[in-house]
Amino acid sequence: MGGVAGFIIGAVLGYFVHELLGQLHSDKAALGYYENPGRPGFYEGEPGLAAYCALAMLILEESLDKSGNGEAEIEQAVRLAKASFPLADFPLVEHFCRLAWSKRESLNPDLLAESLAARRKNREDLPELGTFLFRLASCEKAQTLAGEICSILDPHFKRRPGAKQPSSPDPWKILDLPPDTPLGEVKSHYRKLATQFHPDALQALDEEHRETAARAFMAIKEAYKEIAERY
Numbered sequence: 024m025g026g027v028a029g030f031i032i033g034a035v036l037g038y039f040v041h042e043l044l045g046q047l048h049s050d051k052a053a054l055g056y057y058e059n060p061g062r063p064g065f066y067e068g069e070p071g072l073a074a075y076c077a078l079a080m081l082i083l084e085e086s087l088d089k090s091g092n093g094e095a096e097i098e099q100a101v102r103l104a105k106a107s108f109p110l111a112d113f114p115l116v117e118h119f120c121r122l123a124w125s126k127r128e129s130l131n132p133d134l135l136a137e138s139l140a141a142r143r144k145n146r147e148d149l150p151e152l153g154t155f156l157f158r159l160a161s162c163e164k165a166q167t168l169a170g171e172i173c174s175i176l177d178p179h180f181k182r183r184p185g186a187k188q189p190s191s192p193d194p195w196k197i198l199d200l201p202p203d204t205p206l207g208e209v210k211s212h213y214r215k216l217a218t219q220f221h222p223d224a225l226q227a228l229d230e231e232h233r234e235t236a237a238r239a240f241m242a243i244k245e246a247y248k249e250i251a252e253r254y
Contacts, residue, residue, distance in 0.1 A: 053065050057129070071108075197242055
């Protein structure tokens, strides 16, 4: 019996070691792809999924408070990618988003967009994929980046005809603070607001109110970032 048990345990351990080594190899290949987008040497689920996750993370990162851990942005990118690539496994989508987040400083949006365009067999869905990405952009910098990406995916892409960017709202009004507030007090007030409006704290709300709160959360982060840069 001991020999049989030992054989079974050895086989099970061997299987898990094999799976672990395979995952490590796949992760290494994916990280290499993010550094130099080309033909992926790893299982992608759906063509272009890895590039799409990375592009979503880049756009969201433009609006990210640099003191954050990126979890809210990763969650948002996962939802978008899963909706855009419905046949992809959820764990795989989340994994690509997290890998892209870890390499965000070295991601090249132009090369990723070109790789996405080359990977899609049905090129007719590229404009739609670009439109979904553009909707992630919540500030001018993010919209500029998203527009450049969309122009690669769809040569006919244009922002809404005649649309102009609205003038930036007063960040002091968004945070409900007087303009001469010391930076320390601004930080303390910002943390309080960010905690109140963070998506993780509002899971009990219905979808419509969660979306409203999410927009408020992004506006609060952008206002704080603008004020902090003035000090």
